[in-house]
C-alpha cells in the first residue's frame with residue numbers, strides 16, 4: 469500500500485518512517501508533485517489535520533494522512549495549542565516560540581503540559597478518519613538537547629527520566645510520543661480494514 473504523508477515537515481516524516489510496517493510505502497508531498505503550502509485555517513487540531521488530508525486527496529488524487537500537533541500548557545489555559553506553530557509570530561521560528569513560552573511561564577507554579585497530535589486519514593475514497601495521541605510532561609526551565617525539532621528542547625515527558633525530547637534519540641522519542649501514539653492508532657485501523 470502507498471500512502472502520502474501530507475506534511476512539509478521533514479522532521480515529522482523522519483519520525484514516522486520507522487513506525488510503518490514494511491508493506492506500507494510512505495510518499496512525501498514532493499513525491500506526489502505537491503510543492504505548495506497546505507491550507508491550515510481551522511481552529512482545532514482535528515480540523516486542520518482533516519483539512520490538510522482532504523486537500524491532498526482532492527488535488528493530487530492520492531490516499532494520504534496528515535498530522536496536526538499542539539503543545540498544551542495547563543498554566544496558560546491550554547495555549548499555545550492549535551496556534552503552536554505561530555505562537556511568537558508568522559515567521560514560525562522554533563527558537564522564538566520556545567523563548568516566548570519560557571517568558572510566559574516565568575514564575576508560574578505549574579509547568580505541566582502535553583503534546584497532542586491528531587492524524588487524519590483520507591483513503592482514495594470515503595470519509596476521513598481521525599486518530600489522536602498525547603503525551604504528558606513538563607516544560608523545562610531552559611532548552612536542553614539538540615535532537616528533535618520545535619518545542620522538543622523544553623518538553624520533558626513525565627514517563628521519561630527527566631531528559632527533554634531533544635535529549636533523546638529518535639527511537640526513544642518514538643516509544644512514547646504523541647505522534648507515535650496517533651500513528652499506532654492509524655496503523656491499527658489500517659490493519660483492521662485490510
Ligand code: IMP
Pocket residue numbers: 477535536537538539552553554562565583616617618619620633647
Ligand atoms: P504543526 O503540527 O506542524 O502545525 O506543528 C505545530 C507546532 O508544534 C510547530 O511549531 C512545530 O514545530 C511544533 N511541533 C509539532 N510536533 C512537535 C514535536 O513532536 N515536538 C516538538 N514540537 C513539535
